Amino acid sequence: MKKLLFLSCLLALLLTPALAQEDRWDGADDLPVNPLECPMMEGAMMATADPMATEMAMEMPEYDGGLAVNPADKAGQDIVVVDVPKLVGIGYFAATTLGQQQAAEELGNVTVTTDAPTEANIDDQIAVIDSYITQGVDGILFAANDPVAISPVLTRALEAGIHVVGYDANSTPEARTWFVNQAExxxxxxxxxxxxxxxxxxxxxxxxxxxxxxxxxxxxxxxxxxxxxxxxxxxxxxxxxxxxxxxxxxxxxxxxxxxxxxxxxxxxxxxxxxxxxxxxxxxxxxxxxxxxxxxxxxxxxxxxxxxxxxxxxxxxxxWNPIDLGYAAVYVLRAVVDGTLVPGATTVAAGRLGDLQIVNGSEVLLGAPFIFNAANINDFDF
Amino acid sequence: MFMAEQAASSRPNTPPPGGLRQFLLSQEGVLLLLGVAMVLLLATRSDKFLTVDNLLNQGRLLAEIGLVALPMTYIIITGGIDLSVGSIFGLCAVVLGFSWQVVGLPLELAIVVTLITGALAGLVNGLFIVRVGVPPLIMTLATLAFYRGLAQGISEARSVTGYPEWFFGMGQGDFLGVPQQLWVLALATLVAGIILGLTTFGRALYAIGNNETAARFSGLPVDRYKLLIYTFSGLMSGVAGYIFVSRVTTTRSDMGSGLELDAIAAVVLGGTSILGGSGSILGTIIGVILIQLLKNGLALTGVTTDATTVVIGVVLIAAILFNTFIQRRRAQ
Structure with a gap:
């Protein structure tokens, strides 16, 4: 029995590099790949159905996010939201903040303030979120400095009845409700x-x-x-x-x-x-x-x-960080209003239209953004 | 001139018996009054601030800085400094994760290895400072980079997660209703305070800080004591690193960056002279608590994080000016 185990281990060791070398390019990992449709085909199929939508619908995993515990019912009412990005003072997160303010202005019933450490430090970020939990807000938006380290404090927020939505950098899924994924x-x-x-x-x-x-x-x-x-x-x-x-x-x-x-x-x-x-x-x-x-x-x-x-x-x-921040606020509002619940396949996000739900509890911002000579000067980050 | 001032100011360090007025005029007393005033003021601005839940929760957040600040007090009293504590903290966190997950040690043993690593890292600082005569500022500045580099090299920028549930007890659990790490901090503070105030070793640290040459000629084992305190500093950074990993449930090589400055700020705010020769554990622990409550209280009253940093800077400067003022008065 022991010998068999040993032999199979040896076999596995021998096979692994052989498998790994098979058909992959230097610098690529060996995780499963999921290439999207080619541009020509996509155009051809547009008439019938969005290929991405059908693809997603087929393999949509179950909702794996968390849920706020007994949150106050604020559907349609004014809510106070705090946004805790990785850090403040850099162009990128200034752009996400700008997007959030645009969304808040459009919605009219959301107040968003951005507060975060001036350095991307996990401990400081945790302390900031911690004090907002104590202070009591309706929702927290975050971009995690570390996916695992931030999770205990976010779980505490959910337990305190605060809706938690991530963007840009995820936490572990069960520590937030939804995550706005800027690009797959x-x-x-x-x-x-x-x-x-x-x-x-x-x-x-x-x-x-x-x-x-x-x-x-x-x-x-x-x-x-x-x-x-x-x-x-x-x-x-x-x-x-x-x-x-x-x-x-x-x-x-x-x-x-x-x-x-x-x-x-x-x-x-x-x-x-x-x-x-x-x-x-x-x-x-x-x-x-x-x-x-x-x-x-x-x-x-x-x-x-x-x-x-x-x-x-x-x-x-x-991707466009302004749209990213914008979408995050819409997603949070939809969670509070009860229009975005586990099992949903899309969520309405103002000027961005309906965004797809992917990977169980992630909202996909859409196709990546291509900066070119026509638009690059509109951005500052 | 400085020397004379320092020597004169060091003696009334522990308040003489019966000297309540003396205590209230000492740095610790002033700090305590300031702290109480501040807490009351902040409590009127936010009803969430002065609650048992919030205070205990803040205790959880300050334990790591507190543990590192204790040996830092010793070191600064001798006129030295340890800038590498944050890097040792990070190195220990990485060693904990990797000796468990990659090397495959049982987690209990990995914790022990972590603490030994911390102590060794501190010992290396001490050896170079004592035997080679590298100034503490330079030596620990070098190991600030070196230990952080080691942490990054060992971890290869990957984090270690997936610790078993029992491991989170130290960072997230309670004992008798109080966060576990607060018990550790309380015990460590008590022991550190007694050692500094009541033992020959403790009093010798003041002597070294006041005049190292005189201490040597008085027959004090200066080198051995210095080795001990730097090793102690490394060990406590390891303990703090372990508690931090337990609190945040993951290991990263950039953990604890900037920790040295938080610890030094608390020590100096607590009345320990950066030139050595005076200071106390009581002052340090009040300093740690004051900074944390100030941060928390301001955040709860709606002050943003960057503005809070400014306020803390102002408080620090004010405290140091006041300390200098008192010392001058005493020296006269």
Whole structure:
């Protein structure tokens, strides 16, 4: 019996690397992938049904969020909400706050105040939430500095009858009611690959500059990109993934390495971090290859404005933080009013229309936002 | 001149018997009066502030800073400083998580390993300060970076979660209706206070702070005492790290960043001179409580977090000015 156990362990050990190596790109993780529909097909199917909706409906897991315990019934009445982002004083969360204020103004019966530590510190964030629980508010919006560390205090809030909705950075599901998810991994992956295809054709060959092969988010995105490109653009050539931590100089050097190593074969570079993308754009600019080598990546608008404004970069993929904050307030209002209950499939969010419910208790903000020359100057973060 | 002032001010440190007036004029007494006034004022502004639930809950939040501030008082009394406590705190949290989940030690043993790690980290500080003669500020500034780097290296930026239910008792549970970590803090405060006030070891710390050379020539084992207090500081950072992990149910390498400044602020607010030679555990613990209640009370009356930080800064400056004023009066 023991021997059998040992043998099966050995077999498992031998098989794991073999399985892991099978069909995945450097820097991708080996979790299951879920590539979205290709753009052509999506257009064709639009007439009948939204493919994303049908897909979601088929595999919609059960509601796994928590619920406020015996909350006061404030349906349609004025509510006081506190917003606790990771920190205050940076453009990104100033943008989410702006969105929240817009939503509050539209609704007319919500008061939102933003209060958070000036540094992204888990302990300080917990203390802030703690004092608002004692003070007594109707709802708490949060963007967690740590998904697990924030959960005990949020659970206390739910127990005190306070509605809790997350955005931007999640807690464990049972510690909040809903989470507004700004972008799913497969959504970002699709936007990245589609942008590259638009700029450089369905047979583009490109390299990737990422943080490290094992950084969770980046590995997830690359895995989804690999799956999506395999499905929709089989002609694309994947050259190489290079690691650059989250370091500007290293990112610049790695992008330069790609340019020198592949020369004319290189049509584009993907920047997987908000550091790698501007550094890659810088490397392409300095090599005098603007327009020849496309840079597509995740980054914040301020870092990319110079490259977008001088035409070197056409698409920066991210989400719109103003819409994110806006949606969070609408979701909280819907929870208080009882219009968003476990099992719902959509929620109405003002100017954003009906948002999809995914993963049991998450509200999907929608497709990622592409910043380009036409809109990037409207954002400041 | 400074030396003379310090020496003169250090002797009336513990209030002489019968000296209620003396006590009220001491830094601790003034702080206590200030604290009571502040609590009453804040209580009139928010009815949620002066409730048993809220106060006990605040106790839960201040325990970690309190535990680190106790040995910090010792160190500052000797004229030293320990900037690495926050990093040791983080390193210990990471060691706890990883010796349990990655190395596979039983969680009880992992806690012991964590405390030993903390003590060792403190001992390394002490050894370099005593044997190599690196100034405490420089040495602990170096290990502030070094220990944090170690924590990040060991954890590879991953967090450890999924601790069993019993483990959360220390951070979230109650004993006789009072948060468990408050009992730990109360016990540690009592012991630390007695040791500082009533033992040869404790009194020797004042002597070292007043004049280290004189202390050496008086035959005090200065080096051994210094090793002890830096090791103690590391150990308490480890204890605080363990309690924190238990409270927030996860382990991250950036835990405790900035903790050193909170602890030092509480110690200095409590009347311990940053130049060494004077101070008390009572003052420190009042300082810790005062800062926490001020933060909480202001938040409850609707003051935002950034404004609260400003108020605390002002209170700190005022307290230090007042302390200097009293010391001057005494010296005359």
């Amino acid at each position: 991994f497969n959504g970002i992956a699709k936007a990245m690959i589609d942008s590259m295809a638009t700029e450089k054709g369905a047979d583009a060959s490109f390299g990737i500059v990422t943080s490290t092969f094992t950084t969770p988010n980046q590995a997830r995105w690359i895995a989804e990109m690999w799956a999506y490109a395999g499905k929709c653009y089989p002609e694309m050539t994947w050259l190489e993934t290079l690691e650059a931590q989250e370091d500007a100089t290293l990112s610049f050097n790695q992008a330069t390495t790609l340019i020198n190593k592949y020369g004319e074969d290189l049509d584009g570079i993907f920047g997987m971090t908000s550091v790698a993308t501007p550094s890659s754009a810088d490397a392409v600019t300095q090599a005098g290859l603007c327009g020849t080598v496309a840079v597509v990546g995740l980054a914040t608008p301020n870092a990319m404005k110079p490259y977008v404004n001088d035409g070197c970069v056409q698409s920066v993929v991210l």
